[in-house]
Amino acid sequence: MPEKALFREEDVDKLQNFHYAYKKTVAKYHACRLDFFYKLFCFSHSTGDVSTTDIKNLLSALEIISTLKSNAVDEVSTHSLFIEIEKQQKKLVEQGEMVIEILKADRIQTDSIHKLIVIMKQFDVLLNRLDLGLTASLTDVDELTGLLNRAAFERTVKKLQAQSSRSGEMLSLAIIDADHFKEVNDTYGHNFGDYVLEELADCFEKHIRPLDSVYRYGGEEFLVLLPNTDTEQAERVMNRLREEVAKLPLSNDGISVAQTVSIGIASLECDEDPDEAIERADEALYKAKDTGRNKVILWQDK
């Protein structure tokens, strides 16, 4: 899957404005939702002067997607999560209308209200995920694994190189590649492959040290930046990680597999183009692949 940076630097302001408008809209939605249920309650118990038109008006006030869309930068409104929210909103309105029709016919059906509540809960989960994504500025997060992506790597690596230039500390870089991953996809399907990638990402995040950072660089390839670490230390850290991966119980839908990874390591000089260090780490990675996989290899000058 090609990585796609969702935002350019200059879009960050627009994104922040959208996030602010988003929070306000979602807060209004929640307040309005309470009113909606209150009026439903009043109508069904014949308390107060509430008509189904009042309830219908509140239902249309719950349609927040058009407000959100008019404020959103294209990268948000075309994002898969936003499209999912739109779909869920449509379901919510359809079910809300059904509840109103049932009320008009003078029948109280808790089933239909219950169904509406279930849809609203799912809607909330999606709204919350979008909120978290916006907080992490969407740009930086890989949609499948939730790891930082290539754009985040490119930004961070420059900062770490500048730090390492000031402190004189070594900076190391590792490339991790899943072994025989094509076979996993071909044998068990792409969805199972996606599941394995998500589990690998969780394992990496769990087992890297707090100052290290891991990125999904593309497909089944990940990068780790290890500040204040020379290549021999990086080799030890990566070997521990490699062992953790090999121990992972990967089991989904009745399928179980064992997955290993190969890792290449290179030092990252503070004044070089990071692509050069990536190339060296890649060379080491291919040596690990050529000599049996499930290994960590340090790049060495010939």
Ligand SMILES: Nc1nc2c(ncn2[C@@H]2O[C@H](COP(=O)(O)OP(=O)(O)OP(=O)(O)O)[C@@H](O)[C@H]2O)c(=O)[nH]1
């Ligand atoms: N399920 C899934 N597969 C992906 C994704 N991105 C890349 N891939 C697959 O990863 C596989 C990579 O295969 P290859 O580069 O041939 O390497 P490999 O089979 O892992 O073999 P070695 O690297 O030599 O051990 C291909 O089948 C890609 O389709 C993704 O997001 N999800």
